[in-house]
Amino acid sequence: MGNRRHFIKAAGGMAVAAVFGVGLLGQVQAADPLKVGFVYISPIGDAGWTYQHDQGRKQMEQALAGKVETKYIENVPEGADAERVIRELASSGYTLIYATSFGYMNYVDRVAKQYPNVTFMHATGYKMGKNFGNYNARFYEGRYLNGVVAGKMSKSNVLGYVAAFPIPEVVMGINAFALGARSVNPKAEVRVIWANSWYDPGKEREAALTLISQGADMLTHHTDSTAVVQAAEEKGVYAFSYHSDMAKYGPKAQLSGTTHQWGDFYTKTTTDVLNGTWKPASTWGGVKEGMIKTVPLNPSVPAEVKDLVTKLEGDLRAGSFHPFAGPVVDQDGKTRVAAGQVISDSDLGKMDYFVQGVASKLRQK
Structure with missing residues (x-):
């Protein structure tokens, strides 16, 4: 019985180590942050469509400090280059990707089917899938x-x-x-x-x-x-x-x-992915929801x-x-x-x- 109790205790310790990671000195370390990618149609600048999405990204990053790591790629045209950029993000460890222009839709759809363990969100489109949702503002x-x-x-x-x-x-x-x-x-x-x-x-x-x-x-x-x-x-x-x-x-x-106003939406959606509660959906928010x-x-x-x-x-x-x-x-x-x-x-x-x-x-x- 003592040996069995010792084994259970040791196994429990290994499970904790697997989730949190244990350093050389025995400190418990937080899990790696969720890597979140953003694809932008135009330069960020200091005003406009992409600027506003990037303000939302920053708001989300601040709200989830320590839990996420973000990357953005700006000035990506709506064509084959978009598919390349989206695929590169998916293949390099970004498990949540926001694609923020209508013309990215078919490329997101294609890449999403090839990376079923990555969550994709597309702005202003209408297609969806098991790991693929869309969002828009009124x-x-x-x-x-x-x-x-x-x-x-x-x-x-x-x-x-x-x-x-x-x-x-x-x-x-x-x-x-x-x-x-x-x-x-x-x-x-x-x-x-x-x-x-x-x-x-x-x-x-x-x-x-x-x-x-x-x-x-x-x-x-x-x-x-x-x-x-x-x-x-x-x-x-x-x-x-x-x-x-x-x-x-x-x-x-x-x-x-x-x-x-994209910040609250990005924060909630990313939180759902972090918590494992995300499900594909179509979001369309306006004045009532604070998105306009x-x-x-x-x-x-x-x-x-x-x-x-x-x-x-x-x-x-x-x-x-x-x-x-x-x-x-x-x-x-x-x-x-x-x-x-x-x-x-x-x-x-x-x-x-x-x-x-x-x-x-x-x-x-």
Whole structure:
């Protein structure tokens, strides 16, 4: 019995050593930190889409100090290079990988099947798997609020929008901006110029200047740089930032903006992986969940406009208001969401039309 008790005690000690590691001097050492990789589409810089994701990474790293080790790779194009980068992270010990651009989706899907013991999370996409989830923010909620300000304050009734690609994520933002503007100013129209790039400051600036030349006195963008806000500041028109607060690039121009808050999501998801409780899921959070926040309004915004935006934001948070509550009518006069109805997440996720109030065409015929 004594020998058996001694064996059990020794085996228990070996189990503890296996989990925590025992140093040469007998000290108990913590388990190795979880290695977490981030793949970014553009340079981090000091504003924009990638900057905001990196702020989330830093928040998570601070919240889980000592438990995680992170690495990021920036400026990774949406192509074969993305697959190479994602695979290299998976093969070099990174057991949780966040891929932060829509065009990475199919590459994440492919690599995830080859590395079943690695957890993959993809931003803005829709595919999933046993070790593969996705996440997104309800950008359109902030866009609607920004549109209300634009509609109220525009004198020309022309609102300019520099957009990357005609995919549902971008289209629903354009439509929400138009719906917000038209809710307070039926004469407002949104004109869109496609940059055909997520990050190209030169193209973004050129598109902004073209829109200004067409009479736009309000600008916004769904691209990654600060070029549109800078152009607005230079030309004396107003702008709404996207992804992050860009006030330092347009202190007079920026009236507000839509920001994405990823830190709490990254912290929770990484904690779930650490605890072994992670399961594949699709997360889509907005104002209510704290994943969308509007930039504080410029002092030049009238008090009654501030009050209206504050009320609408509260309604979004309470779930009593939806930017795509019917009736929603497209450019061709077709009712897409009937009166008394609210658009489904499924229909939002495949939105392929412009609403009335958008003057540009989604696709050239």
